Amino acid sequence: MIKFSELKEGDYVMVDFEGKMWRGVVTDLNHDEKQICVETEVQDFWYEPAHVYPIPLNDEELMRLNFTKEIQEDGSVKYKKGPFRLEIPEPDNFSQLEMWYREDRRHNPRVHYIHELQNQYLQMTKVHLTDQVIA
Numbered sequence: 658m659i660k661f662s663e664l665k666e667g668d669y670v671m672v673d674f675e676g677k678m679w680r681g682v683v684t685d686l687n688h689d690e691k692q693i694c695v696e697t698e699v700q701d702f703w704y705e706p707a708h709v710y711p712i713p714l715n716d717e718e719l720m721r722l723n724f725t726k727e728i729q730e731d732g733s734v735k736y737k738k739g740p741f742r743l744e745i746p747e748p749d750n751f752s753q754l755e756m757w758y759r760e761d762r763r764h765n766p767r768v769h770y771i772h773e774l775q776n777q778y779l780q781m782t783k784v785h786l787t788d789q790v791i792a
Contacts, residue, residue: 659772661691661706667785668772670695671710674702711770714751718771723790739791741782758782
């Protein structure tokens with residue numbers, strides 16, 4: 658479950674619809690009823706927060722978001738998307754990370770899930786992180 662206050666339109670999440678998990682994107686938030694509209698490959702549907710789950714931050718998800726990956730000489734891994742950078746100390750170790758965009762550097766921000774990365778990215782770049790390729 659994700660706290661309602663953590664979500665923004667455009668965030669990627671998983672939803673439980675009748676016992677089946679679907680990947681989707683938040684398209685609207687009803688602050689009065691605390692409901693989240695998520696578009697999946699099937700349909701848009703309103704969900705209670707108890708049925709909305711975070712997507713863990715990992716290599717596969719970053720590749721899905723069209724980051725490029727570089728393994729550094731010291732064994733650390735750098736992920737790049739346009740001028741945005743995210744670095745982890747070793748492959749598949751997302752427990753510590755550093756991210757930067759131009760002069761804004763963040764050491765070990767609270768980022769364990771894709772929607773948290775999207776929110777940090779938005780704060781830093783003023784653009785929402787999607788799976789679109791940046792040339």
